[in-house]
Amino acid sequence: MKLLIADDHALFRDGLCLQLEKTVPQAVILQAANFSQAIKIIENTPDIDLIMIDLDMPDMKWEEGLKEIRRLSPQSRIAIISASEDGRNIKKALEAGISGYISKRSETKVLLSALKLILDGGTYLPPSLLEQSHAAETVGGRRSAGNSLTPRQSEVLGYVAEGLSNKQIAYKMGVSEATVKLHINALLRAVGATNRTQAVIIAQKIGLI
DSSP, rough: OOEEEEOOOOOHHHHHHHHHHHSSSTTTEESSSSSSHHHHHHHHHHOOOOEEEEEEOOTOOOHHHHHHHHOOTTSSSEEESSSOOOOHHHHHHTTOOSSEEEETTTTTHHHHHHHHHTTOOOBOOHHHHHHHHHTTOOOBBBBBOOOTHHHHHHHHHHOOOOOOOOHHHHHHTTOOHHHHHHHHHHHHHHTSSHHHHHHHHHHHHHHOO
């Protein structure tokens, strides 16, 4: 597994690198101080699994840098790790195809759990954006979720419908309970539910299960 951290603050890069080495000991971790360096690394290393980028790097506009990275490495999952929580930037980044947006203000445990979720095929969004989008478009009073569930969320939904606990789901999926909780939270938001039981009922009504 190959990971790339692109951030213009060396202390942050080194700190995240140390945490990732503990969490994913088998990973090869690469570092870049700006978009230009990240792009050169990606050109020479096309098989990077996860690219972690700070939006605020001085050498180019983040929209241009992210677009070029997506072009060069379309198969890589991309996580934005930024101090900015501007909803407009978050939405622009999501439209560009990122797999997660993580605030630098997050606790280390939350940040690492979010990265695990992204590597596991899920999508992580900051609570601030989720609160803003809670009243998004609805279908019969519920948000349309048919096309928004990831394969992992659909898998979790099936286990929840069977009545399995988080611990049992984690065992079946081969992931941590923290990752399962993140999947379930994303699932609840996707279907517009407030708890597991309600999620199953809504999913049945809209034909997800």
